[in-house]
Amino acid sequence: MTEELAKHYDPKSVEQKWYAKWCADGDFHAEAAKGGTPYTIVIPPPNVTGILHMGHALNQTIQDVLVRRKRMQGFNTLWVPGTDHAGIATQNVVERKLKKEGRTRQDVGRDAFVDMVWEWRKQYGGTIQNQQRQLGIACDWSRERFTMDEGLSDAVKEVFVRLYEKNLIYRGEYIINWCPRCCTALSDEESEHEDEDGHLWFIRYPVKSDERKKTYLTVATTRPETMLGDTAVAVNPRDERFAAFRGKTLLLPLTDREIPVIEDDYVDPKYGTGAVKVTPAHDPNDFEMGRRHGLESINIMTDTAVMNGAAGPYAGLDRFEARKKVVADLEALGLLEKIEPLRHAVGHCYRCHTAVEPRLSPQWFVKMKPLAEPAIAAVKDGRIRFVPDRWNKVYLEWMENIRDWCISRQIWWGHRIPVYYCDAPGCRAEWAARETPAACPHCGGTHLHQDPDVLDTWFSSWLWPFSVFGWPKETEDLKFFYPTDDLVTAPEIIFFWVARMIMAGLEFMGDVPFRRVYLHGTVRDNQGRKMSKSLGNSIDPIDIIRDFSADALRFSLVALTATGQDVYISKEKFELGRNFATKIWNAARFLLMNTKELPDIAALSPDPNLLTADDQYILSRLHSAIRQCDEFLDRCRFNDYAKTVYEFLWHEFCDWYVEYAKAPLSGSDPARRATVLSIAHFVFARALRLLHPVMPFVTEELYHGMGYCGENETIQFAAWPTALDEEELAAKGVHADAVSYVEAKHEAIARGRNLRADYGLSPAQTADFVLRPADEATGEKVRIDRAAYLTALKADRFEVESGYTPPKPQPSVITPLGTLFLSLAGHVDPEAEKKRLTDQLAKARAELANTEKRLANESFVSRAPAEVVEGARNRKNELAEKIAKLETLLGALA
């Protein structure tokens, strides 16, 4: 017999204790050599700069539920943790630190700066992993990876070189999204569009041939400052309004530079004035038009979006100051026709939120179409499934319209592009290499330099599912654990990450990286806003762990998040999980108090011949709960899983069976006592295992506390409960009809309690209830005394009295088992009783009429499923019976 459980559950010490032990025992460690069936998840690596937020907590709890269950089911289960080097984000952090010292990264120099970032990582980069440990996630920390690890860097280089040699990576000068604060190119996905209130400025461009400058072509623009880089004005060739301007030359206001009028189908005659200023260096469409018409591109801005020399008198002005001045100057010249307000989308840097500047710039790109095709097929033919499946469409649409991926970044923290250039005069060799080359492969020259840019962070992330296993080396791990099984992430990164992993997996491994992608919702605050630092509405998961517990955090999050839906959270909601843990703790305490010696859990198998209906009932409910949990977990319905265990443990096991068990446990029949106790433990042990994936700590603590496993064992490897079907249950003495019997009994007792309440009986008063079966030949007696419900529950079965004749008048209720009579003549208010019965009668009659109408309907009877019609018939009979009884009772009262 172990010691008693503490009166109050102390999650803090328990959680710390178990996590340390699990790690020390290597419980999360998996090895390919052990064989078996693998189950693999790779974590979506959080940014190394990150701190755990509610989104992570939800994301990782879901993965932990999957992983822990699979481990209990005997899979060779591996969950690989790690972090992402998060190029721009991390560089920004270190740059901010430098700024406080009044320095910039340029002051420090590239190598020293990169060293500083590594140093930063060493000091602060472990924050999120420690928080993940507090959350209790069962990942194999011995396999932790970082996207800048040597092995992962090798993978990056390998992939780059292969794609380069396949001509799927190219360098070119195109319009890209430029962040003037981070001073780097961004991919399309890194530019976040947001609606902003802006203006449409209508500017008059004078026609050159008209010496009096009285003829103008008016263009509309949202960005007047870019006119300084205009090299044409375009109109639609079919737009006759501009026929007179064909072939004309215009004088660009403010500079008087000559620009042609060109004709291009791109121009929409219905928008603006039908004439478009063309700025090839600062707009992607204009760039394309410029190419089609052989126009010059004039870049008018510096890296930091300050006007450069090409902007003439505006040089040195920030782009927005330049805008004001350009508008003012145009107005002064009378060339500003009008201004209209306009709401339009403007791209912003996803890291620092600065307005993106479309800018002509030489960058590296990955040609995506050839990679996308197999990735589209993999989802179409079901090799990869998205859950919920509506994301298929989102994915496919993006993939089918995929554009080339700008992968170069003008920052220092990241994987440097493995492209080398020969500096020898006359030799302009350029090549990609896995190792730093010593000499030029063309001319043998040794003056070489490497491309200064680094790769987009996602260029290492997209290799994550196989680079973590040592690719490009053909490791045993890779063979065994790849492809992984499930990927759990947020829909926000379908394009950034999920889609690209699928492409990379198929391209480099020849197989999908995972078989199923579960996309969960976003965690929001009570008002539906995203949790963010600036709004100050975040709830820190670590605070919740401190104030409630990790189990409470995990359970509440999972229980409250419907599949793929966003979840609104406030601090009070975590009471759900806390209260549940407390409830389980107390149930365990009760069982233990009544247990003289620890049961041998392995041998626990209640004797089929000794089961009462109530015993059968709880066993049947247990199996039904297991069955449902399995189904829900298989379908990623994690909230339904959590609620099923909750409902079962709390309302069926505690509220019903434990209450029921109190009588036999304190009774005088040792055999009965033993049976009830063994059933209680049998059920409780399985319920704990069922709950373990979502509440790992309290279940482990109790599994030990109850003596369900040895000191050096763990619930983590206890077998996941198996659901038996009806036939198998019957063989174990659990019969289906016991359930309806107990449900009926439960209801009868509840009605008895209602009657007590209705008639204002104090708990001290004794009342006799008699339950009369429908044929009224016999009555069953249920005695309800001071502890009304307790005593009622004590009845293992009803005692049947023959020939019982109830006294009159008879206040009563109708139960599924018959009529429950209350012999309380002295306490009854006939008027109140009459009203109650009349109400019931009216309700029953209405429903009967409705049911009869349905049954009279030929179509219903012939076309509805047999069991539905049968159900309606039964209901009709039930109602008729009920009405007859109510009428009799009312008669008796009158």
Next chain:
RNA sequence: GGGCGAUUAGCUCAGUUGGUUAGAGCGCUUGCUUGACAUGCAAGAGGUCACAGAUUCGAGUUCUGUAUCGCCCACCA
């Protein structure tokens, strides 16, 4: 401009292939210092399922349209 999601009890949300009487948690009301648990127990009130049509014997559930909110995508200057 396209796409997606949501609209069910005071609040937050479930409701799986259409099928008997639409559920839960929280909140609220009433009664309980019940020998595990007041972080608890028992009971109760509260809903014309956003609106309008359509299909059907039958619609919260399917279809069409409308409204409101939210999200994602998008190079109309």
